[in-house]
Amino acid sequence: MxxxxxxxxxxxxxxxxxxxxxxxxxxxxxxxxxxxxxxxxxxxxxxMTQHLTEYADASPEVRAVYDDIMQTRKVDQVNNFWKCLAAHPPTLRRTWESLKEIMAPGALDPLTKELLYVAVSVTNNCPYCIASHTAAARKAGMTDEMFGELQAVVGMANETNRLATGYRVPVDDMFKWP
Incomplete structure (x- = not known):
């Protein structure tokens, strides 16, 4: 190429x-x-630039979601991802509710969840998600060394996944769920 x-x-x-x-x-x-x-x-x-719905121009339904985002994240504005989704309020609300639930504290700590989000975003080639979740991971404690190691793991996982898929490697019995 x-x-x-x-x-x-x-x-x-x-x-x-x-x-x-x-x-x-x-x-x-x-x-x-x-x-x-x-x-x-x-x-x-x-x-192509998508329409961004600013808080002042938002409908009451969208403002309610924006308010929840700002309160939950302890920020004074919403980022462009949410402003774009505001063009379709049901998608905005559904996506925020799902994300809020999944990214809430649980068995995985917040840094691990953000690292996973960065890894998937790199694999899916989403520059916006890479940038926003790298910033969130840094806020949660990710260091430059962790970022570099994460990228190495992502690259290796993608390579070996493709090899296993290409060769159609059968799953070993010891790796199968009981």
Whole structure:
């Protein structure tokens, strides 16, 4: 696959500029999430901006969800993900209620849940989710070393999953549920 020339915000390019979009994932720990997200968006061309429903413009139904998000997360504004979902209030409400329940304290601690969210987001190639859940993981205690190790595990898991799938490896009896 030929490289895609990506210009940074200054209009010049740097050593990451000629990577293909697929190659970015291999360099994520070295590049950092913010740079990865900018370059991925640039490689995809001009991105379509969705309508963002601000609090002042929101319906009472949407404001109720926004208020719950802000109260639960102890923040003074909602992020763009929720503002986009507000275009369809039932989806906003359902998604928030599900996320709130799943990410609440339980058998897994908050950092572990955020690390899992980052891992799945990387695998699904979702720059927005990578950025937002990396920020949440850092807030919950993730270090740079943990982030690097997480990326190594994600990369290895994806590689070995593909090999096992490609070779159609039968599941060993000792790994099967009783």
């Amino acid at each position: 030929p490289s895609t020339l990506i210009h940074n915000s200054t209009g010049s390019h740097d050593r990451w500029s000629t990577l293909s979009p697929d190659a970015y994932r291999l360099h994520l720990p070295a590049m950092g999430v913010a740079r990865y997200s900018r370059m991925l968006y640039a490689s995809l061309g001009k991105t």
